[in-house]
Amino acid sequence: MNIIEKSIVADMSLAAEGHLKIDWVKAHMPVLNRIREQFEKEQPFAGLKVAISLHLEAKTAYLAKVVKAGGAEVTITGSNPLSTQDDVCAALVEDGITVFAKYNPSPEEYKQHLIKALETKPDLIIDDGGDLVSILHSERKDLLTQVRGGAEETTTGILRLKAMEKDHQLQFPMIAVNDAFCKYLFDNRYGTGQSVWDGIDRTTNLVVAGKTVVVAGYGWCGKGVAMRAKGLGANVVVTEIDAIRAVEAYMDGFRVMSMEEAAKIADYIVTVTGNRDIIRKEHYAVMKDGAILSNAGHFDVEVNKVDLDAIAVSKRTVRRNIEEYQLADGRKFYLLAEGRLVNLAAGDGHPAEIMDMTFALQAMSLKYVNEQYKNIGKKVANVPYELDEQVARFKLQSLGMSIDSLSQAQRDYLDSWKEH
Incomplete structure (x- = not known):
């Protein structure tokens, strides 16, 4: 069965409009473009399956394409019944990504789409609100052993994950992307x-x-x-x-x-x-x-x-x-x-330039958890500061800005309790 036959979308004839939307946000996401170039060279997800549940609009679609460029077989579904854009879904299917989503599904359809994404047996997940993780730990425990880890987008999802960790129920590591500086300072606020x-x-x-x-x-x-x-x-x-x-x-x-x-x-x-x-x-x-x-x-x-x-x-x-x-x-x-x-x-979500940083964190966190899942353990982990800072540096470079660096004398001064 090919991707078009396997996917569940509202109308494939809408794909052309979806491609235009994705092209527009791509032009305004320089940080994610830079990460895509790295992924194309390094292929960090070669041979792996990735399931994504996020608000399925153009910016999310481009993140899915970046992960695919890193060698992954990507499946995506929505994280809210009213935020899915049918034209974007159709465009992603044409781009070789399996999609289980459509605008305003019934509650039963919405949940079934989440389950279908998990039935692809992903190695890694990106979640928004904790729905994928919740289903994996309740109704579809048979799919747990395949999952190496993942990344969570929202405050709500992290609260759910930490409750699971506290109860010793979480069975794989999840990176708390929402708690990264480049997420909450810019995405959440602006x-x-x-x-x-x-x-x-x-x-x-x-x-x-x-x-x-x-x-x-x-x-x-x-x-x-x-x-x-x-x-x-x-x-x-x-x-x-x-x-x-x-x-x-x-x-x-x-x-x-x-x-x-x-x-x-x-x-x-x-x-x-x-x-x-x-x-x-x-x-x-x-x-x-x-x-x-x-x-x-x-x-x-x-x-x-x-x-x-x-x-x-x-x-x-x-x-x-x-x-x-x-x-x-x-x-x-x-x-x-x-x-x-x-x-x-009732809108298109956050501006593309804002989601550029958030989704850069998602992409880099997914790579990190894939490399370190055995060392992280079954817990909610923070985004390493080095990744957070790297996203900020990429952002500054895309804006044509530079910042100062400490001299060795300044480093020595800060590191010493004896110098005045």
Whole structure:
């Protein structure tokens, strides 16, 4: 069976448009291009199978092509039902990559696509949110022994992996790409900040300036969302459970309050916590008419849709990716993208230049875990600082920038406790 026959995609006739999208991001991903040149020469994945579960759009597609250029047999599936782009899937199939994904599959289809990717018996995996790892350790333990290790993209996925490690359940090493400097400093902050508001703005076509934006969670993603909201002219409120982060938000110039207080004044709420039930029935009870609800955490559990359905007397789609919920008292709330990742489900995700660094880390981490999996052990491991710094240096070089280096005298000074 050839790759076209084996793959599950919506429409192969869309491939031409998908190729254009991939070509566009490739032109804006110089770091990944440089790594591709290395992989083509070194063939670090020769004879190996790699399964990837990521938001399946053009930037992810180019990462898959880079891994394939390193000699791997690559299979890819989506990590969110609404972020998959069918034209990109078709283009990847034409490029020799097996794809099990399509836009807006049923929950059963979505899970089956993940399982099919694992049934290719991969040696290495790239995961987003921990779905592949979870299935391997629960429903498909028969495939565990084949896997050498992998890399995880997100905060949510790493939380799940660390819980597995704590319970002594993790059966192979996973590299915590999300915890690398070149991931959270740039992808989480600048990428999420820009792409979330891209998704909200293109979906609602409403002004942000002068309105009250509530950002739930002040981690690196929340910092980016709040910063960009401020740049758009919003009055920004931050909700937190961490006292230190709350003080940080205050020092950054934002109001800090509980969600119960914030919900009363919110025009927009963006959840960025990685946890469930951030907006729930007690918040709906006090929320103002016309509030726009969105989520930028990995799973669609941050805005409690069960509670929202329970109090709504009517529900309708008023624009693509906007559901209007009307309550008995006449108030209306608007949920974007079904409460899924608004920047991907209702947009194109992070800018290509940002994902250039993140996916460079993914590619290099995959090479690293393949070389070191026996030494790392069955645990969640950090990206080596040397790889992190190398990505940053490649990025600077692509920008035509240079930085200083320490002289030997300066190194000696820093290394000595005797010199003054």
